[in-house]
Amino acid sequence: MYFCTVILGTKWWCFYEMKYNQLRAKLMDNNITDRMEKVPYRNLPSTLSFLWLALVLAFSVNNTALATTVTLPVQAVDTAAGEALFKANCAACHKLYKKATGPALFQVGDKYDKEWLNKWITNSQDMVKSGDAQAVAIFEEYNGAVMTAFPQLSATDIDNIIAYTYTPKPVPTGVAAGGEGQPVAQEGGLSNDVILAALSLVFLLLVVMLFLVNKTLRRIAEANGVEYDQDEKGKPIWKAFIENQFLVLVSSIFLLLSAGYFAYGWMMQVGVDQGYAPVQPIHYSHRIHAGDNQIDCNYCHSSARKSKHSGIPSLNVCMNCHKNIAEVAETTLAEGQTEYGIDYNAEIKKLYAAVGWNEDTQSYTGETQPVKWVRIHNLPDFVYFNHSQHVTVAGLECQKCHGPVEEMEIMSQFSPLTMGWCINCHRETNVKVEDNAYYEKIHEELSKKYGVDKLTAAQMGGLECGKCHY
């Protein structure tokens, strides 16, 4: 019987996945862009499917997925050292299985003579100049891109690198196949949700059983002619309630107050889009860029230092790195697919399409399609906000307002961006007056006036209407 459930479960899971994908696709097609659609239950399908599977698990035995093992050819040289050297020196321009600035290097040792390779790596330009036919051919094939000379690499180093280039392309692991319903394997232990769900199911069964037993007993009793006490029809409770005017008064006041409380709460959130995380045309992960790779916020949002806008980086900034990074690491790719259902490589392709980069020829086509990002932090038009004031002058961390961006896979609005939130910060935050000649005089005078050493933004006049509204 549980086989049936498993199949059913898998189907449900598939169904959810399908629905979800459809929704996603729809969103990506910009079909519903007129209104801001919050997607608060983005993770609901997966949560539900896990729940269901866990339930199934509770009644079934674990079955493990078969792991594919790949046997690697054993090399005499140190491939590990080769890998390190490759990543340090070569990876900027070369990839193993794909053309980049330079040719793909997989099994490069088979293509060229070892001596020749050694010479080429040590100083390629010498060979080109000396008119080596092979060298000139490569040089011309790659549009005269000059390969850096590596005189520091010893022959062993080069051997190690070449050995590393024989690393075969890893076979995509099972996780990539979506429809097989394998995420079972990831379920580490039973979560609280699962236990609670199971308990409530048990409880429900018990209630049903109790009811059935009661009914059966009663029928038996009736059949046997046993008499039992019938409750006397007293005054219904609602009637008693209505007759007690005091209670009615108190409860209506209570009801009104609580309704008022909730209505107020609801109304105050109108227009506050905290947590707003729209689906973007290109899935860009701040977690990978700012978190894993530690790229400084200002690298891409450079105008935050000197302008009122932080600036969405133009695509040429993306290409500074992504010219060479056409694919993400295997582990990152797997992580994206399992945890977020995103193929990062496909997203990079979208960038290439937008900026007009032809991967095969490694050149720009000139056909561009500017990306229409969905703006997340929307201040009303009547507010003037200046990033540089806060970033450069005050020296605030971006995270202060934008939250732990380096952990966000999908960028969302962290702060409420309400006026009260601004004002509170201006009341609490001290102005950074150190080493700023502008503040010298005013700091001295105001310190004397208020009798404090540190001055808050509010004391500097940061609460005045006209400072932000004009």
Next chain:
Amino acid sequence: MASNKKYWKSVEELDQNSSIVETLKQNEFAAPIPTDEFLGNKETLEASSTTRRDFLKYVGFTTAAASLAACEGPVIKSIPYVVAPDEIVPGVANYYATSIADGFDFANVLVKTREGRPIKIERNDLATHSGSVNARVHASVLSMYDKNRLTGPKMDGNDTTWGDLDNAVASKLASISGDVVLLTQTLASPSTSKLIADFKERYPNVRHVVYDTVSSSEALDAFQAKYGTRGLADYDLSKAEVIVSVGADFIGDWQGGGYEAGYAKGRIPKNGKMSRHIQFEANMSLSGANADKRVPVTPSQQMQVMQALAGNGSAAGLPDNVADAVNKAKAQLQKAGSKGVLITGLPNVSAQTMALNYNEAVGSVVMDASHPKLTSMGSASEVANVMNGVISGSVKGLITVGVNPVYSFPNAAFAEAYKNLEFTLAFAMKEDETASSAKLVAATPHYLESWGDVQTKKGAFGLVQPTIRPLFNTRQFQDCLLKWTGNESSYYDYVKGYWQANILGGASWSQTLHDGVHHADVVLHMEESVTEMESSTNNGALLNGAQDGLELTLYTKTGLGDGQQANNPWLQELPDPITRATWDNYITVSAADAAEMGLENTYVANGALNGSYVNVKMGDVVVERVPVLIQPGQAKGSVGLALGYGRKAAIQAEMQTGVNAYALYNNFNAVQNVTLEKVAGTHEFACIQLHNTMMGRDIIRETTLEIFNTKDKDVWNGIPMVSKDHQEIPVTSPDADLWDEFDRSIGHHFNLSIDLNACTGCGACVIACHAENNVPVVGKTEMRRSRDMHWLRIDRYYSSEESFAGDTEKKDNISGLSSSLSEFGEMEHAAANPQVAFQPVMCQHCNHAPCETVCPVAATSHGRQGQNHMAYNRCVGTRYCANNCPYKVRRFNWFLYAENDEFDYHMNNDLGRMVLNPDVVVRSRGVMEKCSMCIQMTQKSILDAKRDGRTVKDSEFKTACSAACETGAIQFGDINDHSSEVYTQKHDDRMYHLLEAVGTKPNVFYQTKVRNTNEA
């Protein structure tokens, strides 16, 4: 009190029984909300099927629906560059130096661009020898975003490609036999001059004729006859001690304008001295309004005045007061010697020659004939030849560049002849009157999209560089010439090459381009269109006085100039400095003539002005239905009419205002004899003259140089006294104050100083304020309802010539019939030749602001930097603040002026909205707005300093109006910085606050006007 003079804004105010003045005094808003329109009619109310209950249901439903719909915000897209240009940082403005040279206005300017869009024109401080950046130049940025512009070349009325147009032109030019005229504006461009020479060489039947729409031909002829080269003498009025002008509106557009900066320098009393300015003129012009003594004389009398002043003529025969004034002026000129200057605007070669001779003879240091201005080159007789040639058929082809002869030629037959011409090619930005009947139309870019160069004055060069990629498929004239002469290089390369070879002399091209201006004493061989002077047709002709009619002086208005920018709503809505009328031109008539002809100006209950219509006749030419405006100070027997109006082609319906006065511009001569004939009908002016009267308080303070020099400050600029415990104490005393003073000595404290002596009323600040602060345009009907939105207005006050000492006393003593008689007499005299004072008024940013205390929602509050803040999003539109403002500077948004088809001006189309300043909110319906003292600019200066970790320099603090002010009348700065200019101004003896007696303690202050009444 500074003086006991009586000031008035309109003649109506002089009539004490005027009910309208009384009504307006009581009302802040001239018209009440028109509830009667929908509640007044009982029948319609009863006929309606909607019951009260239904109505409430609808209201409830719509409110609920609206609030539900408001719960979700819109999705906002952000589209970054694919490849960002290096110099653009979103949110940071870039400035580029360029020059405007549209044939009428020539100036070196800075262009402020945001994200690649030009949004504002500013003065280029490096330019010392160029024309002024006037209201039209400031507004020119909006003309680029004109949705009526041509979007590409046209052939026979259909869109075509540049390639086809090139071929068509080439084949036409090759095949045509006979005279082809290249009719251009004054280009003043050395490189274009060379290009045209090349073009003429290639096509020998092409003849180049320069046509100035508003001609200075006589002055040019006079100068050329005397000095050998064609140009206009330049004047540095800052060196003048006595300026006598006979009909020259040099603060306006006389000979290209640009004299106000120098003029104002000499007008500020320094060491007890200031210049003396005497003006003889017919129309009340800006110059006349600023003069110490203004004598209204008709053009024919001006000729005699000129002869009496400069030649050996005498003043005999002139009216007594004029003769007296002439003699005194002559004596003063003689006394001033080389520090005196005589200028004239009479369109007459002999008058112009007399002026040049006089200045030359006395060795006037004011006139500079060695470096003539080159911004006007046209010869009226040559242009007349072209006009007649086209009509007669002797001219076979006409290429027009930057001019619109079908509209501006006086001969009506020209339009038809032009249509039938074999070869017509118009270089035009819009499908104007000429372009719409031309066979070939080459769409040209705006100057902000073009390359170019200009020599405004001998030795003073400027570069034109594009500040935005061309918005449309346009090609500039010079690029076309290059193509047609077989030159493959672009005009940019051509200009650069030309400059490096001829002008720069080793100086860096990049640096020059950065500066926008260059001074070099190089002599260029400019192609001169007038090589041989014909005897001028205007010499001595006319100016004999009209036998049975009136003498008409055609002039140009501050707003529209020669009419090129007629489709610019900012300029249409700019009130004329003198008449305060918007959206119109009209014939100005003296009160005496009007009474004689039965012409009327009446004020209606809401303060608007109505006027009669006349037909203006000059020979066979009749200009029909011209509205009449009775102008105090108009010389009796003369009338005035502004050029530049009445355009129809490629002009939005709302902006097809006024009548075309070019029909009367016979022989390109600004003075004509006409007759007026009253016709039926009443014209509704949108004149903001009577709006918001100041109720006769001590608004303008004025004194004479003599009193200023000899008397104590308290006599002529005393602090008003108030009574406390029956003791007189000055209003500035803390005892006279309701409030505790806030300590403003820490941080910045901004003040604005306005010098009434230096303010000429030119209106540049008004347009600059428009551009900087996204001030909406409301249109003629709203203006008429006194719902103008100008944050900064320039009030114009008339006062009668004599001081009114003891006037109050006199008035008290007279009662009954004699009283009204004397008032009538007073009015008669005062209105004949009033003195004029200009006063820019914006929000006074009172430290004790009456508006702040009455706002029920605290939408307006005070900052410690002295600014009175206005939080639009907080305002609920009660208008209490406006009612409580003693200065009448708050403006209410009666409607939504942006994205509203009812107000179809620049804010209603995507192109026009590009001019909006992204740092300033576009206000919505139902909120109050007012001058913010350009807080966005001061905040920016402060932030720049903070970011660099330095203190702010005095020169960094600016407002849009202070930055635009050519004369330095408006100064802005921080009074806590004791080295600042504004601090010095604040402690000047002439300083006073507007309505100081009210105790509002404004942060805007004025400098008392001093008039040099010294007659000897």
